[in-house]
Amino acid sequence: MVRARLVLALSFVAGCASDGGGPSDRARLILGDSRYSWTNIETAGARIHYADGSYAERRRDRLTGRVESARQAILDRLGLADYPVTVDVYYVDAREDMRRLTGSPVPGFAYIEGQAVIVVFNEKWRAFERHELAHVIARNVWGETGEPSAATMEGFAVYVDGDCGGYEVGRVLRAVQEKGL
Numbered sequence: 001m002v003r004a005r006l007v008l009a010l011s012f013v014a015g016c017a018s019d020g021g022g023p024s025d026r027a028r029l030i031l032g033d034s035r036y037s038w039t040n041i042e043t044a045g046a047r048i049h050y051a052d053g054s055y056a057e058r059r060r061d062r063l064t065g066r067v068e069s070a071r072q073a074i075l076d077r078l079g080l081a082d083y084p085v086t087v088d089v090y091y092v093d094a095r096e097d098m099r100r101l102t103g104s105p106v107p108g109f110a111y112i113e114g115q116a117v118i119v120v121f122n123e124k125w126r127a128f129e130r131h132e133l134a135h136v137i138a139r140n141v142w143g144e145t146g147e148p149s150a151a152t153m154e155g156f157a158v159y160v161d162g163d164c165g166g167y168e169v170g171r172v173l174r175a176v177q178e179k180g181l
Contacts, residue, residue: 026114027088049090055122056091070129088116110135131161
């Protein structure tokens with residue numbers, strides 16, 4: 001119980017809360033949003049999407065490396081040689097974009113069954129690809145986790161990402177405990 005509350009608190013503090021063919025239904029909905037004009041990059045394990053004129057577009061040469069590095073870190077932690085499903089990864093500039101696309105102004109969001117993630121990426125906020133991709137890949141590999149499910153999924157995602165909101169996991173844990181969260 002304490003561990004579950006701790007992991008949920010960590011995600012609160014940080015704000016973290018397909019078949020390999022074409023995009024999933026969820027991805028098609030996002031791509032079809034007329035408020036955005038998307039550019040796509042195809043990799044072996046992902047379809048990367050960024051909005052024209054966005055911060056991600058100005059950093060497009062780094063996106064493939066970011067996503068592939070995140071994917072490999074997750075596979076390594078899970079002890080898998082591969083994840084055969086192509087995941088859609090969307091980069092947006094701000095939490096307001098997240099609110100428009102997901103209904104919630106969070107810095108990252110994972111659509112488990114839709115094999116898609118959306119992350120905020122700008123000059124002040126690093127994208128949480130590892131965290132969100134960890135949700136999608138682990139849950140699709142593991143299936144439903146046992147109780148406490150939220151602790152398992154958030155705990156694994158924070159573990160893979162390596163930090164939470166710019167702080168090492170141990171420092172976040174200490175701060176959460178000190179604040180009684």
